[in-house]
Structures are given as structure tokens and as C-alpha cells.
Amino acid sequence: MSMEIFGGVWIPFVGTMLGASCVFFMRGRMNSGVEKALSGFAAGVMVAASVWSLLIPALEQSENMGKWSFIPAAVGFWLGVLFLLLLDHVIPHLHRNSEEAEGLRSHLQKTTMLVLAVTLHNIPEGMAVGVVYAGCMAGDSGITLMGAMALAIGIAIQNFPEGAIISLPLRSEGVSKTTAFTYGALSGIVEPVSALLTILASSFVIPLLPYLLSFAAGAMLYVVVEELVPEMAEGEHSDVGTILFAFGFTIMMILDVALG
Numbered sequence: 001m002s003m004e005i006f007g008g009v010w011i012p013f014v015g016t017m018l019g020a021s022c023v024f025f026m027r028g029r030m031n032s033g034v035e036k037a038l039s040g041f042a043a044g045v046m047v048a049a050s051v052w053s054l055l056i057p058a059l060e061q062s063e064n065m066g067k068w069s070f071i072p073a074a075v076g077f078w079l080g081v082l083f084l085l086l087l088d089h090v091i092p093h094l095h096r097n098s099e100e101a102e103g104l105r106s107h108l109q110k111t112t113m114l115v116l117a118v119t120l121h122n123i124p125e126g127m128a129v130g131v132v133y134a135g136c137m138a139g140d141s142g143i144t145l146m147g148a149m150a151l152a153i154g155i156a157i158q159n160f161p162e163g164a165i166i167s168l169p170l171r172s173e174g175v176s177k178t179t180a181f182t183y184g185a186l187s188g189i190v191e192p193v194s195a196l197l198t199i200l201a202s203s204f205v206i207p208l209l210p211y212l213l214s215f216a217a218g219a220m221l222y223v224v225v226e227e228l229v230p231e232m233a234e235g236e237h238s239d240v241g242t243i244l245f246a247f248g249f250t251i252m253m254i255l256d257v258a259l260g
Contacts, residue, residue, distance in 0.1 A: 004145060005133050008152050009195040013130060013154030016122075016188025019163025023171050026164075029039050035239055036232045039239030043228035044104060044248025045158035046125075046220045052256040053151040054217035057135070057143060061159030061210040072210035080210070080218025084124065088226065091120055098120030117186040121227060125155050129213045130198025134205045140191045150259035154252040159188055208220035 028201060055073055062069040129152050135143035167184030171177060198212075205212055232241025 009192045011152040012155040012191045015159035016163040017185045019160040020167040020184025022164040023167040036241040037244045038246035040232040041248040042158045043224045044245040045252045048249040050217035054213045058210040058213035074212040076211035076214030077218035080215040084219045094129035109170040115187045121223035126194030128216035133204040138206045146259040150255040151212030
């Protein structure tokens with residue numbers, strides 16, 4: 001594994017850390033309008049990454065199947081959705097602005113379950129980065145190093161608001177700034193870990209590349225529809241979430257086309 005690839009898988013985690021560090025500079029709870037904007041932006045980036053960086057390459061990888069080339073993308077997509085659905089029902093977690101925990105019953109603290117909620121949807125993002133870098137290492141997949149880097153940078157941009165969204169509410173719950181930052185940063189550690197594990201299993205990954213690319217896309221879109229879209233639309237009506245969704249989508253699309 002080259003240093004470029006090893007360093008690339010850590011880029012999304014840096015985005016999470018920088019976002020979590022906002023707790024040292026901001027006071028009180030985050031404005032609800034800002035939360036909607038950040039959720040919308042994150043959703044836009046994830047949808048664009050799912051389409052441009054994952055689903056389209058999955059279809060291109062299966063072109064030799066002719067009119068049946070949609071099968072790996074469709075199957076992988078649904079496996080990704082069902083995988084996140086399973087985790088959603090098994091892992092105890094608590095979404096922001098909610099008092100009712102999801103997943104199996106547990107006696108975990110509220111702060112821990114808030115972190116688990118973010119960690120849960122960071123898993124497919126880490127897998128997505130790992131899959132594209134594994135495809136890049138294969139050499140004949142059509143995925144370039146810059147294309148993989150574009151996805152990593154896009155997810156890092158999306159992770160910045162996520163880090164802030166988790167560390168600031170924890171601070172308002174009475175947690176110290178250092179602890180809130182640590183929780184916020186650690187919520188993103190699953191991304192480089194899952195990316196590296198995917199790359200280490202590249203000998204198994206490459207033959208299944210179209211399925212795994214679309215698997216990551218399905219899992220990411222599950223998170224968008226299940227969590228981010230409701231968050232950007234809840235409360236008093238506002239167009240800010242929709243506008244930032246479009247902005248995030250555009251940024252990720254530009255990154256993928258310009259760098260890919």
C-alpha cells in the first residue's frame with residue numbers, strides 16, 4: 001500500500017476532527033437553522049458521491065454484461081440498504097433532537113448513544129473510500145488515484161459539519177470541551193479503520209468491485225433518507241436545508257469530475 005493511499009484514507013477523519021474542534025471556539029447550542037444547513041449540505045455531498053463516485057463506476061465496471069449490466073449495481077445497492085437497516089435495528093443509538101433510543105435496548109449513556117448514531121452512518125463512508133482506493137490499486141478498474149482522492153476530500157468536507165454537530169450538543173449537555181471534542185473526533189475513527197480493512201481485503205474486493213461500489217452507495221443513501229433529510233426539514237419550514245443540499249451536491253460533483 002502506497003503512502004498516497006494510506007494518507008488518503010485518513011482525509012475524512014481529519015474533516016471530522018476539524019469539525020469537532022469547533023467546540024473550542026463556539027458557545028452554547030448550535031442555531032437550528034445552521035443545523036438544518038449543515039445536514040442539507042452533508043446530504044447533498046453524500047448523494048452526489050453515491051451517484052458520481054460509486055453507482056456510475058459500478059455500472060461502468062459491468063459493461064461487459066450488456067443489457068444486464070445493471071444487475072451488480074442493483075444487487076449491491078439493495079445489500080447496502082439492508083445492511084444499514086440491520087445495523088439500525090441492532091446497534092443502540094440516539095439521534096439528535098430525539099429522546100427515544102433506537103436499536104437493541106441498553107443502559108448506555110445518552111452521550112454514548114449520540115456518538116454511536118454518527119458512528120453508525122460513518123461505516124459506509126469508510127467502506128466507500130476503501131473500495132475506491134482498492135479499485136485504484138487494481139490498476140485496470142478505471143478508478144484513478146485522483147478520483148479516489150476526490151471522494152475522500154468530498155467526504156471530509158461533509159464530515160466537518162458532522163463533527164461540529166456532535167461535539168457542540170455534547171458541550172451543551174454539560175460535557176467538558178475536551179471530552180466533547182474527543183467524542184466528536186472518535187465518531188469518525190471508524191472511517192479510516194473500515195477503509196483500511198477493505199483495502200487489506202482487496203484480493204477479495206476486486207472481483208466484487210461493482211457490487212461493493214453500489215453496496216456503499218446504498219448504505220450511504222440509506223443514511224441520507226433515514227437521518228439527514230428529516231433533520232434538515234424538521235421544525236419551522238425553511239429552504240436553507242434544500243439550498244445547502246444543492247450546494248453540497250454541486251461541490252461533490254465538481255470534485256469528482258475535475259479530479260476524476
